[in-house]
Amino acid sequence: AQKVTQAQTEISVVEKEDVTLDCVYETRDTTYYLFWYKQPPSGELVFLIRRNSFDEQNEISGRYSWNFQKSTSSFNFTITASQVVDSAVYFCALSPEVGTYKYIFGTGTRLKVLA
Amino acid sequence: DAEITQSPRHKITETGRQVTLACHQTWNHNNMFWYRQDLGHGLRLIHYSYGVQDTNKGEVSDGYSVSRSNTEDLPLTLESAASSQTSVYFCASSSGLAEGNEQFFGPGTRLTVL
Numbered sequence: 001a002q003k004v005t006q007a008q009t010e011i012s013v014v015e016k017e018d019v020t021l022d023c024v025y026e027t028r029d030t031t032y033y034l035f036w037y038k039q040p041p042s043g044e045l046v047f048l049i050r051r052n053s054f055d056e057q058n059e060i061s062g063r064y065s066w067n068f069q070k071s072t073s074s075f076n077f078t079i080t081a082s083q084v085v086d087s088a089v090y091f092c093a094l095s096p097e098v099g100t101y102k103y104i105f106g107t108g109t110r111l112k113v114l115a
Numbered sequence: 116d117a118e119i120t121q122s123p124r125h126k127i128t129e130t131g132r133q134v135t136l137a138c139h140q141t142w143n144h145n146n147m148f149w150y151r152q153d154l155g156h157g158l159r160l161i162h163y164s165y166g167v168q169d170t171n172k173g174e175v176s177d178g179y180s181v182s183r184s185n186t187e188d189l190p191l192t193l194e195s196a197a198s199s200q201t202s203v204y205f206c207a208s209s210s211g212l213a214e215g216n217e218q219f220f221g222p223g224t225r226l227t228v229l
Contacts, residue, residue, distance in 0.1 A: 006157075035217060045205065045220035091157060101146050101165070101209055102173075103218060107157040 002027045004094045006106035013082050014114050021077040021109045023092030029053075033095040034068065034075045035103070040088040051075060082113045117142040121206050121221040129229055134193040136224050138206030145211035147189040148218060149173075149181060151202040158205065164189055165211060196228045 003026040013019045025034065036048040049059060051068050059066045063080045079086050089110045093103040119140040128134050138147065145166050150158040160173030162181040170181050178200060180192045193200055203225050207218040 037220075043203070043223050045207075047217045047219070050217055101211055101216070102148070102160060102163060103158075105150075105157040105159070107155060 002029075002094065002096050002104055004092055004104050004106035006090075006092055006109050008109045009107070010110040010112070012112040012114060015084060016081050018078060018080050019082050019111065019113075021079075021090050021092075021111065023075045023077065023106060025073050025075065025092070025094045027094060027096040029096040035093040035095065036066065036075075036077050037091045037093065038088045039091065039108070045091070048077075079111075082111075084113050084115050087111060087113045119206060119208055119219055119221040121204075121224050123224060124222065125225045125227075127227045127229065128196050130196060130198060132196050134196050134226065136191045136193075136204055136206075136226070138189045138191065138221060139187055140206075140208040140219075140221075141187065142208055142210070142219065143186060144208035144219075145186070146209045146216075146218075147183070148207045148209075149179070149189065149191045150205045150207065151175065151200075152205060152223075153202050161191065161204075162189075193226075196226075198228050200226065201228045202226060 005024045032053045034051045038046045056068050065078045067076045089108045091108045092106040095103050122137045148163040149161040152158050159175045161179050162173055164170050164183040203223050205223050206221040209216045209218045
């Protein structure tokens with residue numbers, strides 16, 4: 001089965017706290033891609049990062065960092081020193097099956113950053 | 116700048132009516148996708164297309180249809196709208212030139228079926 005699980009439905013933090021959003025995936029494919037998207041209150045979906053299954057290096061982009069661990073089938077997203085503007089719904093997605101280009105989305109995690 | 120647009124942005128209709136949601140992209144992407152977003156379900160794939168004249172069913176295709184007559188457009192039709200189809204609908208596209216290309220999303224259409 002191919003599946004993405006975001007067990008955290010909603011997280012609330014106070015501004016400047018660090019927060020980690022969890023993403024666990026299931027696939028039998030050896031080649032696949034993982035993504036994170038942000039959906040701010042305005043509703044659009046914004047691409048954040050792509051990672052392929054052969055690249056387990058962690059990635060850092062400003063206050064954002066991602067930890068990809070194939071051993072635990074996880075692709076977690078950490079926001080350091082959170083800000084109110086980080087308040088959004090965050091989706092993790094899996095693109096398995098080489099040649100299909102389809103995504104399987106998790107159910108999303110709503111992050112509320114309180115001032 | 117290239118973009119993907121959806122129209123209308125908001126639509127209220129009645130049960131049983133046929134509704135068509137438009138999606139237009141200027142990226143010249145081969146792949147186009149329709150999703151619906153519902154609380155507790157994330158985004159679920161309705162239909163997708165890899166090119167002109169190609170259409171495929173996704174996870175939740177019942178009650179929906181699409182057609183692809185050109186590269187730029189993938190309209191989504193609800194043949195006979197049902198209250199269960201009240202949702203936010205997103206169109207997306209990706210180039211398909213390489214594996215793992217990210218999908219670009221339109222702004223969404225909020226559909227209410229009364």
